[in-house]
Amino acid sequence: MAASIWPSLIVIFCFSTLIQSSPFFPATNRDAPGPDRGGGGDSVRVSLTRNPNYAPNGPAVYYRALKKWGMTVPGQFAGHAAQKDYGDGEVSAKNQPDDKEYLSSVGIGTPLQWVNMDFDSGSSDFWVWSPNTAGGAVGNRSIYNPGASSTAQLVPNTTWHIMYGDGSEAYGNVYNDTVSIANISIPGSMIENAQFVSMSLAQDQVLSGVAGLAYNLSSEVYPSKPTLLQSLAPLLSKNLFTVDLKWHDAGEYNFGRIDDTRIAGNDYIHYTPLLDDASFWQFNFTGFNVGGDNKWYISSWEAIADTGTTLLLLDDGICKMYYAAVPGSVYNESLFTWTYPCNSTLPDFKVGFDNGWHATIPGKYMNFTVVDMSMPGWTCMGGLQSDQGQPFSILGDIFLKAVFAVFDIDNKRVGFSSKNLN
Numbered sequence: 001m002a003a004s005i006w007p008s009l010i011v012i013f014c015f016s017t018l019i020q021s022s023p024f025f026p027a028t029n030r031d032a033p034g035p036d037r038g039g040g041g042d043s044v045r046v047s048l049t050r051n052p053n054y055a056p057n058g059p060a061v062y063y064r065a066l067k068k069w070g071m072t073v074p075g076q077f078a079g080h081a082a083q084k085d086y087g088d089g090e091v092s093a094k095n096q097p098d099d100k101e102y103l104s105s106v107g108i109g110t111p112l113q114w115v116n117m118d119f120d121s122g123s124s125d126f127w128v129w130s131p132n133t134a135g136g137a138v139g140n141r142s143i144y145n146p147g148a149s150s151t152a153q154l155v156p157n158t159t160w161h162i163m164y165g166d167g168s169e170a171y172g173n174v175y176n177d178t179v180s181i182a183n184i185s186i187p188g189s190m191i192e193n194a195q196f197v198s199m200s201l202a203q204d205q206v207l208s209g210v211a212g213l214a215y216n217l218s219s220e221v222y223p224s225k226p227t228l229l230q231s232l233a234p235l236l237s238k239n240l241f242t243v244d245l246k247w248h249d250a251g252e253y254n255f256g257r258i259d260d261t262r263i264a265g266n267d268y269i270h271y272t273p274l275l276d277d278a279s280f281w282q283f284n285f286t287g288f289n290v291g292g293d294n295k296w297y298i299s300s301w302e303a304i305a306d307t308g309t310t311l312l313l314l315d316d317g318i319c320k321m322y323y324a325a326v327p328g329s330v331y332n333e334s335l336f337t338w339t340y341p342c343n344s345t346l347p348d349f350k351v352g353f354d355n356g357w358h359a360t361i362p363g364k365y366m367n368f369t370v371v372d373m374s375m376p377g378w379t380c381m382g383g384l385q386s387d388q389g390q391p392f393s394i395l396g397d398i399f400l401k402a403v404f405a406v407f408d409i410d411n412k413r414v415g416f417s418s419k420n421l422n
């Protein structure tokens with residue numbers, strides 16, 4: 001599909017000042033501001049901190065994302081060497097944190113035990129390190145000890161097992177216990193207690209576990225049990241959550257309410273329906289523009305909004321068009337990664353939707369990290385990389401940092417607005 005969309009691609013030439021009101025992105029064709037702008041209810045905020053210690057090299061972050069989504073990992077990085085050298089983020093921390101991961105403090109049990117969870121809109125399991133975890137070193141991370149919680153109950157004959165594309169895995173048993181996200185208390189949550197994690201998963205020494213928030217995807221718990229989103233739904237005044245990630249700064253998740261102070265100026269939330277059988281936060285985007293260019297490319301691309309993926313993974317052809325506008329850029333054939341001199345100027349990248357709105361990702365957000373310091377001026381890696389031919393795109397943190405995002409469960413849609421950027 002990714003390749004076959006190109007014959008149907010329509011190119012619209014327009015002056016950039018007219019883009020806002022071009023026939024394909026009409027300023028008037030927008031959802032009217034309605035009850036979804038703001039609204040009462042419990043505001044539950046979770047501060048996000050960028051993880052300062054999690055610093056695998058840039059390409060490792062890319063291969064990991066490809067593996068998560070079952071995308072082809074090219075060349076030698078698909079093999080064993082990849083896992084050792086790049087695939088699992090084991091390579092040492094030469095570079096900066098560069099927004100590779102965001103962690104939130106979540107409480108579990110009675111009294112609450114605070115752990116650092118990665119909210120992941122691209123998966124559905126809520127799994128956590130515990131004193132029972134074998135394989136990966138517990139290290140210095142905060143963990144959940146069911147034995148120290150008066151409300152923890154082992155769920156009998158229930159197990160979970162997650163296998164990742166690179167062959168690493170985690171599995172264990174399941175506890176029924178209270179989860180507290182800011183001040184929403186969720187009794188009867190299913191806590192997937194890790195009895196084993198692969199060594200490669202333990203490299204991130206701060207992460208306590210993952211809190212999956214995929215739209216309608218079963219967890220890997222057997223027999224099937226409610227997911228965090230299912231347990232959370234009855235407790236929210238509106239069955240939605242919002243994501244406000246920041247460039248090089250802590251962001252915020254908000255459960256149950258849209259905080260309209262996060263929306264820029266006179267803008268409002270522009271909604272896009274999820275695909276019919278969506279299990280992820282899956283929808284179409286329908287156009288793109290490379291800043292400084294007067295062309296909008298119009299077609300339809302399936303995309304998944306994923307807070308748990310650092311990068312923006314798009315069709316190969318889109319990557320080529322973007323990097324054609326980046327001075328000195330090359331597709332590094334040994335890293336399978338788009339790179340450029342760190343002092344290049346990156347153009348803005350715009351993503352258009354059928355509802356008439358488009359997101360603008362500022363050029364500096366399109367930059368990801370330094371990959372090579374041996375050249376004068378250094379070599380950097382872009383936040384936009386190829387989806388390696390997979391028929392869907394991943395709108396990860398590079399995209400999400402540029403928008404205020406609403407993940408609306410009851411209305412089966414995502415909404416985006418512009419926000420004040422740093």
Ligand SMILES: *[C@@H]1O[C@H](CO)[C@@H](O)[C@H](O)[C@H]1NC(C)=O
Nearest residue numbers: 041042043044045046182183
């Ligand atoms: C907790 O709930 C109260 C009342 O609903 C709200 O005002 C407050 O902002 C919430 N605190 C957090 C940290 O979300």
Ligand SMILES: *[C@@H]1O[C@H](CO)[C@@H](O)[C@H](O)[C@H]1NC(C)=O
Nearest residue numbers: 053138139140141142205206
């Ligand atoms: C472990 O965590 C504590 C508290 O966050 C911190 O003070 C300490 O430096 C950490 N130790 C290591 C080895 O990272």
Ligand SMILES: *[C@@H]1O[C@H](CO)[C@@H](O)[C@H](O)[C@H]1NC(C)=O
Nearest residue numbers: 154155156157158159222223
């Ligand atoms: C758990 O499985 C064991 C062995 O199959 C069985 O004897 C037991 O009744 C099961 N317990 C529950 C609560 O289902």
Ligand SMILES: *[C@@H]1O[C@H](CO)[C@@H](O)[C@H](O)[C@H]1NC(C)=O
Nearest residue numbers: 153155176177188189225226
């Ligand atoms: C969790 O425990 C509570 C209290 O014992 C119980 O009401 C609930 O059914 C349990 N949930 C699951 C999914 O087992």
Ligand SMILES: *[C@@H]1O[C@H](CO)[C@@H](O)[C@H](O)[C@H]1NC(C)=O
Nearest residue numbers: 216217218276277278279412
């Ligand atoms: C969620 O998924 C289940 C199982 O795939 C399906 O039966 C159900 O209709 C889906 N619900 C929504 C709201 O999409």
Ligand SMILES: *[C@@H]1O[C@H](CO)[C@@H](O)[C@H](O)[C@H]1NC(C)=O
Nearest residue numbers: 273274275276283284300301
């Ligand atoms: C998404 O795009 C596909 C292919 O163009 C189309 O068949 C489908 O109806 C679209 N779905 C939505 C919800 O817009």
Ligand SMILES: *[C@@H]1O[C@H](CO)[C@@H](O)[C@H](O)[C@H]1NC(C)=O
Nearest residue numbers: 330332333334335339371372
């Ligand atoms: C590709 O990356 C490798 C490793 O950083 C580097 O040695 C090589 O020079 C790069 N090739 C190009 C064409 O930039």
Ligand SMILES: *[C@@H]1O[C@H](CO)[C@@H](O)[C@H](O)[C@H]1NC(C)=O
Nearest residue numbers: 342344364367368369370380
């Ligand atoms: C990209 O990020 C790196 C590391 O933060 C920085 O050194 C470099 O100057 C940035 N380059 C651009 C073009 O933003």
Ligand SMILES: *[C@@H]1O[C@H](CO)[C@@H](O)[C@H](O)[C@H]1NC(C)=O
Nearest residue numbers: 341342343344345376377378
């Ligand atoms: C980028 O750095 C290189 C090497 O230091 C230098 O030759 C080049 O002129 C610089 N380019 C810009 C646009 O500053």
